[in-house]
Amino acid sequence: MVVSAPSGTGKTSICRPLLREFPALRFSVSFTTRPPRRGEADGRDYHFVTPDAFREKIQAGDFVEWAENYGHLYGTSRGVIEEIRGRGEDILLDVEPRGARALKEIYPKGVFVFVLPPDLAELQRRLWKRGDGDEEVRRWRYQKARDEIQEVFWYDYIVVNDRLEQAIERMRAIYLAEKCRRERQMGIVSPLLAE
Ligand code: ADP
Ligand code: 5GP
Numbered sequence: 001m002v003v004s005a006p007s008g009t010g011k012t013s014i015c016r017p018l019l020r021e022f023p024a025l026r027f028s029v030s031f032t033t034r035p036p037r038r039g040e041a042d043g044r045d046y047h048f049v050t051p052d053a054f055r056e057k058i059q060a061g062d063f064v065e066w067a068e069n070y071g072h073l074y075g076t077s078r079g080v081i082e083e084i085r086g087r088g089e090d091i092l093l094d095v096e097p098r099g100a101r102a103l104k105e106i107y108p109k110g111v112f113v114f115v116l117p118p119d120l121a122e123l124q125r126r127l128w129k130r131g132d133g134d135e136e137v138r139r140w141r142y143q144k145a146r147d148e149i150q151e152v153f154w155y156d157y158i159v160v161n162d163r164l165e166q167a168i169e170r171m172r173a174i175y176l177a178e179k180c181r182r183e184r185q186m187g188i189v190s191p192l193l194a195e
Pocket of ligand 1: 010
């Protein structure tokens with residue numbers, strides 16, 4: 001399940017409770033050169049690395065996809081994805097639309113969810129409330145939101161994050177409904193028929 005949203009919309013706030021509730025849903029921890037925010041933990045939210053270490057990983061082909069966002073590098077680790085898939089667990093990825101598009105090419109059966117703010121004024125309030133980065137970075141993130149929202153058309157689902165509890169409930173509903181898809185339940189059906 002790939003979740004995208006303009007920075008500050010509330011993706012992290014929505015996805016954290018889901019990850020706590022469903023132990024079989026694992027977060028794909030990306031690598032980034034961005035410094036950690038208050039409350040973020042290395043290895044849980046991101047693997048925080050230097051630009052040199054990140055470039056070495058690009059050279060080594062360690063990323064399924066990577067992109068530069070707001071002056072920092074972000075990449076989805078091939079190793080992390082393969083490890084989770086190898087255990088047969090579900091993967092939750094938080095990537096911006098360019099990265100999500102690259103993931104759709106590789107994993108066309110993935111579920112792509114776009115989280116929208118109720119309006120742009122509220123997005124601005126949330127970006128400023130979170131308070132990371134300087135004024136210029138926040139303004140830049142806000143400007144980029146308009147471009148990112150243009151990408152919403154090729155996603156499978158939209159979750160509007162107006163009231164947080166409701167948005168969490170909707171994301172939960174998407175996850176559970178997708179788990180129940182016939183093609184994802186054949187592991188149960190086939191043995192039943194063979195009995
Ligand atoms: P993202 O991961 O999309 O960048 P965050 O989850 O960090 O966004 O949320 C950005 C800010 O908005 C945080 O301060 C968070 O507490 C706040 N926030 C998230 N969802 C809501 C909501 N539904 N109503 C009000 N504030 C919210
Ligand atoms: P933030 O700095 O707010 O955590 O993330 C900034 C943006 O980078 C968000 O839109 C987030 O979805 C995106 N992002 C996080 N990890 C990755 C990744 O591995 N690849 C790509 N392409 N984008 C990522």
